[in-house]
Amino acid sequence: MPQTQPSLASPPSGTDAAQAADPVQLWPDDFAQRYRAAGYWRDVSFGDWLDEIATRFGPNTALVAGDTRLTYSDLRAQAQRIAGGFVAAGFEAGSRVLVQLPNSAAFLPTVLGLFYAGLVPVFALPAHRAREITHLVNGSQACALIQPAQFEGFDYAPLARAVQAACPSLRALYLDGETQAPDITPLASLIAASPCTAPRHRAPSDVAFLQISGGTTGFPKLIPRTHNDYIYSFEASAAICGLGADKTYLTALPAAHNFPMSSPGYFGALSVGAKVVMSPSPAPDTCFPLIAAHGVTHTGLVPPLALLWMQAAGKTGHDLSSLEVLGVGGAKFTAESAARVKPVLGCTLQQVFGMAEGLVNYTRLDDPDAVIIHSQGRPISPDDDILILAEDGTPVPRGTAGLLYARGPYTIRAYHNAPEANRRSFTPDGFYCTGDIVRLRADGNLEVQGRATDHINRAGEKISAEEVEDHLLAHPAVFDAAVVAVPDPYLGERSCAFVVLHAGETVTPPALKAFVRGRGIAGFKTPDQIIFTPAFATTAVGKLDRKSLRAALKSEHFSKE
Numbered sequence: 041m042p043q044t045q046p047s048l049a050s051p052p053s054g055t056d057a058a059q060a061a062d063p064v065q066l067w068p069d070d071f072a073q074r075y076r077a078a079g080y081w082r083d084v085s086f087g088d089w090l091d092e093i094a095t096r097f098g099p100n101t102a103l104v105a106g107d108t109r110l111t112y113s114d115l116r117a118q119a120q121r122i123a124g125g126f127v128a129a130g131f132e133a134g135s136r137v138l139v140q141l142p143n144s145a146a147f148l149p150t151v152l153g154l155f156y157a158g159l160v161p162v163f164a165l166p167a168h169r170a171r172e173i174t175h176l177v178n179g180s181q182a183c184a185l186i187q188p189a190q191f192e193g194f195d196y197a198p199l200a201r202a203v204q205a206a207c208p209s210l211r212a213l214y215l216d217g218e219t220q221a222p223d224i225t226p227l228a229s230l231i232a233a234s235p236c237t238a239p240r241h242r243a244p245s246d247v248a249f250l251q252i253s254g255g256t257t258g259f260p261k262l263i264p265r266t267h268n269d270y271i272y273s274f275e276a277s278a279a280i281c282g283l284g285a286d287k288t289y290l291t292a293l294p295a296a297h298n299f300p301m302s303s304p305g306y307f308g309a310l311s312v313g314a315k316v317v318m319s320p321s322p323a324p325d326t327c328f329p330l331i332a333a334h335g336v337t338h339t340g341l342v343p344p345l346a347l348l349w350m351q352a353a354g355k356t357g358h359d360l361s362s363l364e365v366l367g368v369g370g371a372k373f374t375a376e377s378a379a380r381v382k383p384v385l386g387c388t389l390q391q392v393f394g395m396a397e398g399l400v401n402y403t404r405l406d407d408p409d410a411v412i413i414h415s416q417g418r419p420i421s422p423d424d425d426i427l428i429l430a431e432d433g434t435p436v437p438r439g440t441a442g443l444l445y446a447r448g449p450y451t452i453r454a455y456h457n458a459p460e461a462n463r464r465s466f467t468p469d470g471f472y473c474t475g476d477i478v479r480l481r482a483d484g485n486l487e488v489q490g491r492a493t494d495h496i497n498r499a500g501e502k503i504s505a506e507e508v509e510d511h512l513l514a515h516p517a518v519f520d521a522a523v524v525a526v527p528d529p530y531l532g533e534r535s536c537a538f539v540v541l542h543a544g545e546t547v548t549p550p551a552l553k554a555f556v557r558g559r560g561i562a563g564f565k566t567p568d569q570i571i572f573t574p575a576f577a578t579t580a581v582g583k584l585d586r587k588s589l590r591a592a593l594k595s596e597h598f599s600k601e
């Protein structure tokens with residue numbers, strides 16, 4: 041572990057590169073050489089990787105999604121046809137394409153087709169709306185947008201048109217499914233194109249795709265992941281999580297999230313020849329029949345869903361006995377809940393603590409119950425460097441809680457085109473400030489204590505307090521607003537907005553929530569609770585005292601909903 045203390049006083053290595061039009065992710069040469077020498081980086085691109093798994097596991101079932109069932113050979117063939125469609129349409133290697141698809145039969149062939157064509161997917165959630173998608177397209181300079189025609193009652197064609205009108209780089213729109221939008225190209229038309237017979241060259245050190253950050257301040261930041269670092273992450277995860285060719289992984293969470301993608305996720309499952317089952321919803325009434333029908337052995341959930349599954353398990357008539365490993369991550373899983381997984385669901389709990397920026401920790405399958413229940417695991421790699429520091433930047437004694445910093449063979453060193461965020465989040469010697477407060481136990485496992493940032497982790501979805509405050513402040517009746525996280529037994533955390541109105545103005549909480557929803561943001565960002573207050577408490581130095589706001593929730597004199 042490094043002995044030097046990180047400093048946020050100057051820009052990190054890679055900041056200048058991150059501001060370039062084309063996303064890059066750079067490690068210093070000595071680190072890159074070490075990671076290659078250790079075998080972490082195999083110098084294989086995603087296109088080459090797809091050829092590898094199709095050759096090794098060709099007749100095995102790779103994907104089940106609704107009525108669709110594809111072998112590994114079929115999956116590659118579909119990806120090659122989609123890649124051919126993009127090449128024929130004139131998309132140059134390295135171009136960015138925003139993918140906003142649900143857990144459907146189209147998701148994996150489309151993403152793998154983009155990789156095979158040498159293009160760079162930018163992942164967005166189905167719940168994102170015009171503001172988020174516009175931000176991501178402009179931030180990545182994406183030239184194409186792929187969306188479902190309909191999902192959960194929402195028509196994406198008007199959204200696609202609105203985003204294109206606001207984004208000069210966006211020249212092509214694709215919809216998956218039946219649509220009444222003749223001006224938008226059906227995604228299926230790409231699948232019928234002449235196939236690419238070999239992947240278009242992308243260097244393994246190039247950026248493979250852009251994920252989105254949890255968005256602790258303002259809009260989400262773009263996270264450039266390279267072929268080398270990400271393939272290592274999910275291949276190592278597959279081994280830690282006990283995946284093999286005889287296993288089946290259920291993608292229950294939205295497939296664009298890092299957790300179901302790589303921890304071990306569908307990519308980890310495909311890397312060892314396992315079967316991937318796509319569930320359109322994580323709800324137990326959708327997932328339990330899939331577990332029974334396909335012999336699902338592994339899946340991953342956020343804590344609120346794990347609680348919901350345990351609640352539903354006692355009443356289901358579906359056979360869940362195939363389930364071997366349940367990974368739970370995205371937010372801290374309480375020890376009381378963790379202890380119930382094995383007795384109720386009959387499978388091994390694997391706690392997962394990670395982030396899209398890189399570092400991932402797992403409890404191991406052979407760990408004692410006390411470790412699995414009471415910790416969030418330890419890092420994937422022997423070369424994951426972690427520091428736990430006090431607020432003044434000095435190391436804390438082992439066993440004392442502090443702020444977690446990390447660097448390693450799959451942890452990024454810069455966001456894309458975000459110099460201010462890079463100065464805040466990365467140190468000159470390559471450590472990423474995670475924003476998590478953790479304690480390092482004597483056995484080497486981490487215990488997550490909470491977050492250091494103004495950030496709500498609602499059922500695993502990260503919400504920026506600042507972003508929601510900006511939307512509240514746009515209402516003409518609102519003078520000031522502050523959003524805080526409040527513990528919630530089901531969601532983990534819920535959002536509460538404290539609102540100061542202009543003198544003489546009135547607005548009801550339902551009307552204010554409707555206003556925020558109407559500003560084109562994802563529904564999960566709408567405040568769960570709104571409390572009107574005449575003024576905000578501040579600290580001795582004049583900063584908003586969020587701790588006092590949380591404490592005020594126990595008071596009864598506020599007007600609230």
